[in-house]
Amino acid sequence: MQANVSIVGTSACGRGGRVELLGRYSLSQALERLLADAPCQYRIVDARTVRITAAAAAEAPPPARLPADQPMLVSELVVTAAKRPASLDLLPAGVSAISREQIAVTGAADVGQTVGQVAGVLTTNLGPGRDKLLIRGLSDGAFTGRARSTVSTYLDEAPINYNAPDPDLRLVDVERIEVVRGPQGALYGSGAVSGIYRIITRQPDLDSLEGGLAGTLALTKDGEPSREVEGYLSVPLAAGHAALRIAAYHDYRGGYLDDTRTGEKDVDQTVRNGGRLALRLRVSDDWEMNLRAATQHLRTKDAQYIFPAMGVRRVSPFREGHDNDFSHAALSLAGRVGEIELSSSTAYVHHTFTSQYDASEAGVFNRPGETGAYLENTRVNMLVEDLLIRSGSGGRFNWLAGAFGSLTLERSPSEANFVSAAGRTVTTYEEFRKDRLEEAALYGEADYAFADGWKATLGGRLFRSRVRTSAEIEVAPGIPLARSRVVGYARSFDGFSPKLALQRAFANGSLAYALVSEGYRPGGFNTAGVTYLRQERTFFQPDRLRNYEIGAKLRLFEGRMALRSAVYYDEWNDIQTDQYRPTGLSYTTNVGDARIVGLETEVGYDWDFGLSVQVNALLTDSRLANPNPNFTGPVAEELPGIPAASGGVVAVYQRPLPGTFVMRFVGEASYVGRSSISFDAAATRRMGDYVRAKISAEVASDIWTAAVFVSNPLDDDSDTFAYGNPFSFRAVRQVTPQRPRTVGVRLAANF
Known part of the structure; x- marks a missing residue:
């Protein structure tokens, strides 16, 4: 076809066979003729995207029972990561997607359980609701503080994080996960230094009533039982015009660590409750409105790090708990005026977390023999607006333009207390800090098909940010050199983030591309400390990353094999990183520059006898240069928290059973190599070199699913994260072992 239209899902028409059509037709006329005798049908997603599905299944949700010859892992998916629907195999970037079906069969309950399924995505393991995502080996350190996250996490069209840890949302009633690797500053702005992680939820069905309920019970070796309950319901309110969708869940993850000091057992349990509400309104044939709300409340009773000398046990005078509450509301409007498509997304995020x-x-805050506690609490309110217009034609020239604005208010009181010999609690340090960040940007992108199969893309983002910080610090008398004080700072940042891509599409669906892109983060201020900060420690500079990338996406063996691979070279200047002073208080600084070389690959293959296998790998090498002379301690030679090699494999084997049943076996494993914990070479700890694994078996019909699973089947206790407490990690080795072997059953029903 010569219409510059992406056609995805062609495997639904069967293996082999070619059809040709000569002449001038509209898109629908051409598709009607091409698919006249095929066991499949089409649906026009938009002017540039067509989805092919099995006959009589275009609008119906996929059943629990999947035909044994239907691709499970090597599927063609439409993604919206480029701010327009397109096949991920036709985008000139490192893009991956995890489908709803793959999430279901692998039992991925949250972000941490998806990272081994796509290339180049890793996560720290401080604990539920406390981790940070890392993509492509572009790590600014393993700690979470004032520096903006390098990965921008999205819930549908709205960003949901600034410098907070990942909220660890449970993946209930989710359509797919989209991952874009490499800096995305042109389209997504500040914070997308290493990539984008998007959670796309399912929309309400305007015509059909549907719902589901699932429950899981699991037993962990030497731990207490875990249980999960989740459900969803989609109800049409006015057929074809309005529908409501509700999802809710309760997740109790039993503890397995015993406290030797108090004698309490299984102290590290986590409770996670949440839900979502979506209202979809089709205003007219051309306009649609969506109202969405989500909330999640997470409570972890105690930390999950241990001291190796004590065995797999906790030793603490009190619980080092963590609370993480997330709320989100969004309004989106999309439609068209003539050939122009318009969309607006307004979102509000309220995020609080306490440790x-x-x-x-x-x-510093207590005398020898006294028990000291440090409590930090952060409350973030973020308001975001993204207005987008784009061309609606499928011609040689396509474009989009947008305006972005956000306001982030953060309040983060913290305090240090100790219990005196007389049993009285004394506050020795308090900080009341407020941050205000205003961001505004204009961005755009245009692509031109200048020859048969060839396309060039040019884009960029013009941005301006303003940061205002104030803090009141109160220090109790008696601490040497301590000073109470009030400080206030403000500074603005502006710049331009470009993007340039060249791609060559081939007739068999393969693609080769070259890409240059950038990411950036604004600077900021440090305030915490018992004493005045030196001027060079008060402010940290913006950082910027430029990416040079060459990649290929191949469809081979009549679509049975999908191969995506890219090699990249990154220049990261003035890297921001969160570190800890000897007092245990955090600060942000620029550590220096880095040069990173990497190779990422994803390969999937579908066999006719029902086996699908997907393998991914990341090889990366980093070198630090031009260290900041004001950085405390000697600087390490490589980026922390990132191994030289990591990867994963997912295998699904399914066979039909009598009636409407199918049997499915799933195995997945991921490997994380050795890495260090910190930029500070004097305080570094080695971690990693472990394998995470899970196996499951299930029997499913169109309605019912019953599954059994085992995670960590070899009961491996390797160190996944050599950190847990900023006040003692330099003096005492801390490790975070894998959760012990866990066996569980899951039952689900859909209607």
Whole structure:
């Protein structure tokens, strides 16, 4: 076809066979003729995207029972990561997607359980609701502080994080996960230094009533049982015009660590409750409105790090708990005026998280023998607007333009206390900090098909940010050199983030591309400390990353094999990183520059006898240069938290059973190599070199699913994260072992 239209899902028409059509037709006329005798049908997603599905299945949700010859892992998916629907195999970037079906069969309950399924995505393991995502080996360190996250996490069209840890949303009633690797500053702005992680939820069905309920029970070796309950319901309110969708869940993850000091067992349990509400309104044939709301409340009773000398046990004078509450509301409007498509997304995020640490080892806030505690609490309110217009034609020239604005208010009180010999609690340090960040940007992108199969893309983002910070610090008398004080700072940043891509599409669906892109983060201020900060420690500079990338996406063996691979070279200047002072208080600084070389690959293959296998790998090498002379301690030679090699494999084997049933076996494993914990070479700890694994078996019909699974079947206790407490990690080795072997059953029903 010569219409510059992406056609995805062609495997639904069967293997082999070619059809040709000569002449001038409209898109629908051409598709009617091409698919006249095929066991499949089409649906026009938009002017540039067509989805092919099995006959009589275009609008119906996929059943629990999947035909044994239907591709499970090597599927063609439409994604919206480029701010327009397109096949991921036709985008000139490192893009991956995890479908709803793959999420279901692998039992991926949250972000941490998806990272081994796509290339180049890793996560720290501080604990539920406390982790940070890392993509493509572009790590600014393993700690979470004031520096903006390098990965921008999205819930549908709205960003949901700034410098907070990942909220660890449970993946209930989710349509797919989209991952874009590499800096995305042109389209997504500040914070997308290493990539985008998008959670796309399912929309309400305007015509059909549907719902589902699922429950899981699991037993962990030497731990308490875990249980999960989740459900969803989609109800048409006015057929073809309005529908409501509700999803809710309760997740109790039993503890497995015992406290030797108090004798309490299984102290590290986590409770996660949440839900979503979506209202879809089709205003007219050309306009649609969506109202969405989501909330999640997460409570972890105690930390999950241990001291190796004590065995797999906790030793703490009190619980080092963590609370993470997330709320989100969004309004989106999309439609067209003539050939122009318009969309607006307005979102509000309220995110609070609180952590308590044993600060007895700090020696600053308490006297020897006294119990010290440090409590930090952060409340973030973020309002975001993204207005987008784009061309609606499928011609040689296509474009989009947008305006973005956001306001982020953050309040983060913290305090240090100790219990005196008389049993009285004394506050020795308090900080009341407020941050205000205003961002505005104009962005655009245009692509031109200048020859048969060839396309060039040019884009960029003009941005301006303003940061205002104030803090009141109160320090109790008696601490040497301590000073109470009030500080206030403000600064603005502006610039331009470009993007340039060249791609060559081939007749068999393969693609080769070259890409240059950038990411950036604004600077900011440090305030915490018992003493005044030196001027060079008060402010940290913006950082910027430029990416040079060459990649290929191949469809081979009549579509049975999908191969996506890219090699990249990155220049990262003035890297921002969160670090800890000897007192245990955090600060952000610029550590220096880095040069990173990497190779990422994803390969999937579908066999006719029902086996699908997907393999991914990332090889990366980083070198630090031009270290900041004001960085505390010697600088390490490589980026922390990132191994030289990582990868994963997912295998699904399915066979039909009598009636409407199918039997399915699933195995997945991921490997994380050795890495260090910190940029500070004097305080570094080695971690990693472990395999995470899970196997499951299930029997499913169109309605019912019953599954059994085993995670960590070899009961491996390797160190996944060599950190847990900022006040003692330099003095005492801390490790985070894998969760012990866990066996579970899951039952689900859909209607």
